[in-house]
Amino acid sequence: MKLIAKIMKIIDMFNEWFGNIVIWISTLMVLVVCYDVTTRYVFNKSSVAVQELEWHLFGFLFLLGAAYTLKHDRHVRVDVFYDKLTEKKKAVIDIIGTLLFLIPFSILVIYTSKNFVINSFLIKEGxxxxxGLPYRFILKSAIPVGFFLVLLQGISLLIRNFLILTGKKEYLEGSQK
Known part of the structure; x- marks a missing residue:
């Protein structure tokens, strides 16, 4: 049990680190959007590169921030019944959802995006x-990276819920939800 709890904590720390990077990306995105709006509406000038940088940053924000959002349970969820359930029943639902949807979908996206990203790197797509901006292949590489982070966080979520289900919550001490 100690080993799987340690794995969960390592995954959580890893995604927390990426979450902090995403915080800085969002700050940069706000600055870029403010610059774009100011130059467009005050100085009547526009730049394709700046506009592309906005959506590139948004792509990184979304893809690299998804696992961090999952870690902190801040993803969109319809909590009509879930909120009223006991902790163990929530754990069962989260385990089923993770095994049936989150992990298979993450693996599917990672697998299917492989050639997409490799081809983009090979032609040094811009x-x-x-x-416009060069190096679009860097943005495309964020697709499998982001879903790999979600996959890892799904494994952490499985471990966390397994520990709850088996009554081993003492191994969750010091881990962040």
């Missing part, structure tokens, strides 16, 4: 737009 923006097709004049004045």
């Amino acid at each position: 923006s097709p737009n004049p004045g």
